[in-house]
Amino acid sequence: MTKTLLILGAGTGGTMVANKMAHHLDLTEWRIVVVDRDEKHYYQPGFLFIPFGMYAATDVVRPKRNFLPPTVEVIFSPVERIEPERNRVYLQRDNRVLHYDYLVIATGSHIHPEETPGLVDGGGWMKNIFTFYSLDGAVQLAKFLKFWKGGRLVLNVAEMPIKCPVAPLEFLFLADWFFHERGIRDKVEIVYATPLPGAFTKPRASAVLGHLLEERHIHLVPDFYLMEVDTGKQVIRSYDGQEVPYDLLVSVPVNMGAQVIRDSGLGDELGFVPIDKHTLQSTQWENIWVIGDAGNAPTSKAGSVAHFMLDVVVENLLRHMEGLEPLPKFDGHANCFIESGFDKGILIDFNYEVEPLPGKYPLPGIGPFSLLKESHVNHWGKMLFRWFYWNVLLKGGDMPFESQMSMAGKWV
Amino acid sequence: MSTDILATVAFDDQGYLQNPADWTPELAEALAAQEGIQLTEKHWQVIRFCRAKAAETGKSPTLRQISLGTGIPTKELFQLFPKGPAKRVARIAGLKKPEGCI
Known part of the structure; x- marks a missing residue:
């Protein structure tokens, strides 16, 4: 009987796993099915360049099907629920139920601006409050920046962990450069309010990057834990009462795992799947593996990490299929x-x-x-x-x- | 109360307890006092939760985990343990520094 490898999510991680496994598995024995809710593949690192007019939306979007091998069955549908105790996944489309022998979760992390009071519901969203963590947000921000005459730009990270923890720094550096080019750098104050104790978490990089911020006259507000956005007063407020005023707020909202992970009881309090950080196997279910930012491994939630996880996930899946122990090879690279x-x-x-x-x-x-x-x-x-x-x-x-x-x- | 107890145990360079087995409730009192915090029952509720969670997961809990797990709103956690409750509680509770999620 044919066995099924089911991959949820065809972003960076899921697509790479599908390609590798299609190459390794005997497809007379195995069926590979990929499910994703969205037909478009987004080159997410490119979102960063859109606000500054360096990339257009068309540069960062391609059809997902183009990157998946023809031997893989692709279903575009939201996933309702995963039932790991019965090895089943329920799809929204046609109420389909898929059985799996192995499940790879690659459902990513997603922004939730609605988690912060005032951020979306305060009336400023997409007017003078934007995020570049979505394609739409990045495009809207580009339109706003094009004619902005200057003022106080505040970049805020709501809570860690976030996807691509260096992106906020890159945004700041690019903003400094962009306003220089436009000849209005002297009319723009750039502020970075972050829950981290410095520019970055790791000491030596934090020192180097912190120095670069200073050099560019970017003002750092560390240990800032966002509680709410007060759009009436145009300030962001922290849990301990600090207020940072803004004219333009660029937000990196709370990041969480996919809704289906939370609905299926497979995630931690942020909806990230608990995994063994070296084998990338689910800590709960031995036939479930996780790649990329859907898991709770304490490393960056970034595409490069998904890439470095790839060989470990693929090798361990193949080993497990042969009844061998998984190898603890992933080092958090x-x-x-x-x-x-x-x-x-x-x-x-x-x-x-x-x-x-x-x-x-x-x-x-x-x-x-x-x-x-x-x-x-x-x-x-x-x-x-x-x-x-x-x-x-x-x-x-x-x-x-x-x-x-x-x-x-x-x-x- | 004397803070001499602090001299009897070893801390890492960031002030976190080196050997978790050294932790005692008296040590917690002394560590809190050092940071200007007088421990109340509510503080202890948080400390007990963090120690239990760390024993279960091997990691110091995040702010979100503490708030969800104890039912104490984040804002109140900041009043109990000013300026970064997750790090402060971890230190007082004899746990490791919370992992920088990067």
């Missing part, structure tokens, strides 16, 4: 290009144990990328990455980086 404006970028490379350090990457001593330091090459790496993403990465092709982090080329 993350690798982020941070746009710093003026055609420069910074690259950081780290894992669960090792914080971002200076050095060269991926070739020790040579690069071409510089770690934890601004360079033009890093910027071009980021720009070229979009091509790699659409043409190589999603299809499970080889990237010139190792899945496990290497200490070679790092200066300790």
Whole structure:
């Protein structure tokens, strides 16, 4: 009898798993089914560039089907519920019920601005309050910025964890550059209010990035835990009563796992699936595996991490199918290009144990990328990455980086 | 109360208890006093919850977990443990520093 590998979500993680598994599995024995609610694939790292007119919406959207192999069955439908005790998934479309032998959860993380009082319901949403964590938000913000005459721009992160924790910093650096180019930098005050104790969580990167913020006259408000947005007074207010006034508020709202994860009782209080952080297997169900930001692994919720998880998930699925123990190979590896404006970028490379350090990457001593330091090459790496993403990465092709982090080329 | 008790145990460079087995309720009182907090029953409710949660998951709970788990609104948690309750409670409760989710 044919067995079923069911993949929920065809974003970065789910698409890569589908491609790899279609290559590895005997498709006379196995059926691979991918379910997603949306037919469009979004290149989410590109949202960041839209507010500044560097990318248009059309640059970051492609049909999902184009990136999935023809041997994989694709169903576009919202998922109602997962029933792990019976190995079943209930779809909204035609009330279909799918049985699975193995389930890969790749349902991602999603913004919930409605979690913060006043953010959406205060009347300022998409007027002078925006987010670049959605395509629509990024496009609306681009329209607003085009004719903005200046004022106080506040970027706020509501709560950690968030998808792509460096994106807020990149937004700030790009904003500084954008207003310079438009000749109104002296009319714009840029403020960063974050629940983190500094610019970033890891000490050495936090120091370097914090210094860059200072250099660019971006004012940091650390330890700011957002309670509400007071649109009448135009301030954001923290739980301990601090108020930060704004003219333009750019929000990174609360991030949560998918609704279906919460509805199925599979998530923690934010709807992220508890997993073994080294094997990427669900801690509750041995035939459920998680890739990307749908899980609760304490690493960045970023596409590069999903990519580094890929080989571990695929190998462990194949091992488990053969009755072997999963291997604890995932080390939390993350690798982020941070746009710093003026055609420069910074690259950081780290894992669960090792914080971002200076050095060269991926070739020790040579690069071409510089770690934890601004360079033009890093910027071009980021720009070229979009091509790699659409043409190589999603299809499970080889990237010139190792899945496990290497200490070679790092200066300790 | 004497704070000498603090000299009898080891802390890491960020002020968190090195050996969780060293924790005692008296130590919690001393650590709280050091931060200007007089522990009330409500504080203890939070500390007990955090210790139980950490024993279960191996991690110090987040602010959201504490608020949901104890039923105490976040705003009140900030009054009980000013300036970052999750980190403060973790320290007083003898737990590890909450993982920076990055």
